[in-house]
Amino acid sequence: MPRSAPPVPVALRVATALLVAGALALTACDGGVHGTPGGSGLRDPYFPKAGNGGYDVTHYDLDLAYDPDTEKLSGTATLTARATQDLSAFDLDLDGLDVQKVTVGGETARWNRTGQELTVRPPDDLDEGRIFRVTVDYSGTPATLTDPDGSEEGWLPTGTGAVALGEPTGSMAWFPGNHHPSDKASYDLTITVPEGLQAVSNGELTASRTSGGRTTTTWHTAEPMASYVATLAIGDYDVHRTTTPEGLPVHTAVDPAEAEASRKVLARIPAVIAWAEDNFGPYPFSSTGAIVGREGDAGYALETQNRPFFPGAPDIGTLVHELAHQWYGDSVTPKTWRDMWLNEGFATYAEWLWDEDHGGDSAQETFDALYDHGEDDYEDLWSFPPGKPSSAAHISDSPVYQRGAMVLHQIRRRLGDTAFFALLRDWPTTHRHGTADTEDFTSYVEDLAPDEDFGPVWDDWLYGEGKPARPGP
Known part of the structure; x- marks a missing residue:
């Protein structure tokens, strides 16, 4: 059995009570923060x-x-x-x-x-x-x-x-x-x-x-x-400052070793920005441009805000991709890294649209080629859904880019071109300089066409495992 504790003296009990009361009064005075x-x-x-x-x-x-x-x-x-x-x-x-x-x-x-x-x-x-x-x-x-x-x-x-x-x-x-x-x-x-x-x-x-x-x-x-x-x-960069015909400053910094190879493609920045504004709405920043380092300075291009970085002279597709990110990724930024496809799917689809508008394959032809034999170029194309990469090591893999773009094309097919191109402009305008996640986007799409069933798009293309069934005509 436990031994009984000796009785506490009355004076000590009173003193303790006063201290506790004082502490409670102090807490009440300062709001208890x-x-x-x-x-x-x-x-x-x-x-x-x-x-x-x-x-x-x-x-x-x-x-x-x-x-x-x-x-x-x-x-x-x-x-x-x-x-x-x-x-x-x-x-x-x-x-x-x-x-x-x-x-x-x-x-x-x-x-x-x-x-x-x-x-x-x-x-x-x-x-x-x-x-x-x-x-x-x-x-x-x-x-x-x-x-x-x-x-x-x-x-x-x-x-x-x-x-x-x-x-x-x-x-x-x-x-x-x-x-x-x-x-x-x-x-x-x-x-x-x-x-x-x-x-x-x-x-x-x-x-x-x-x-x-x-x-x-x-x-x-x-x-x-x-x-x-x-x-x-x-x-050691050659720095040049110009403006687009609309007055947007264009700042480029190019390693001299890449200057000649970069000249023609960088000269197309104003044209790419004008085309992108037609499709995606007003450019969201105060200047544009590019930084071109040497090949080997990094293993990838990156959509650094205002002026993307390229390791060596970019081709036109890569330039379009990284400039499209200024709307999708830089202005509208993912809430978490699970939402990476909202960056890369849109930027990849921008490349499809550029080709469609400049004498290349239509977006439908690009989609069909990916569906039929995309594994030839992207071995992991169907390895996981774009809306849920399998791990941190795969958030930049081809399903996030290519299948992300395929999700957007399926949305286009259901909305029709008028509503879809309105979405391309309204989405980055609505979330300009903010953040958004996949649920924000899917809800936004569903609100555009409340009578349309997007369940198959989300279930099969955005979150579905493996290769979805071929979409109907």
Whole structure:
């Protein structure tokens, strides 16, 4: 049997009661607000540690310096954010690099590192709804990260400098942030490099000065941007600035080794933008263009916002694809990486439409050829449905691109051209500078034609396993 506890003295009981009452009164006075840590990761279906909970970033101010000879990057990142809960701590994504100091609201904050998580503990809890600034001083050799599919991203050293590419999580290799596509923000980026090198980023060039053998340039991106399409290209580039006939600025930066091979295709940027505006609606950003590095600088092209990156001179199909992403992917950004087909299916279908409008195969002919013998070019074409990639290693595989485009063609067949081309314009207009997921899109399509049965499209083409039955006439 347990031994009985001795009786508590009356005086001690009274004192304890008074302390408890005082604590309750204090809690009542301050509203009972006690922050909790924000989540370390947003539980994305394929990258669960990407992004962080408890806050929303509205602006990034990055002040960087890079020396290609030593491959050392130093930076100060200031994030303006809004707390979406009462916060006692929050995480930033940062892979590698050494952190020297962290402040919140100008006051020194405690912090610690665990893997890609930089956990920040502000001096005082942050109330829900509060706008705050966190500043991180950091430096080191930024890492080249390897994706689950084996491709490389993050910070990629090149022959004359480096290029930063972020899809899906590589941006955490060069600046701390909330690195998930669902959290978009505006950017100011200042970069200092050795004199003689160019540094090109997203948005508009707002300042440039050279002093003491160093050149500092500042780029401003006013429209919201997901961090995975933020870029920084440092190296020996020929930079040209022109405008389209409608006055849209066109900024191109081309490695001299690729200048001749790129000249004709880059000259078609104004024509591609005009064609895309006819099909997809007004261009969503303040400038366009391209960055062309050398072959081997990266293993893929990427739709970096305002000016896509190409490793070597692109062909016209690739240029159309990456510029179409400015509407589908950059302006309308996926809520999770499961929604990747909304990026790649639309951009691939844009290539089909370009061919259809410029003397090539019709979209129906392209669809039929894919259905009949697409496995010859895309061995994995029917290996999984575009709406549900089998794993993180496969979100950029051909079913997401080619079958994603086939889903759109099936929608076109049911809606008819008038309603379908209205959808191509209205969808990116409705979600301009926002995010959307697959459910948002399927509901949007169904609302356009409430009497049409889209069940077979979703069940067989978007989510169905294996090769669907041949569609009827």
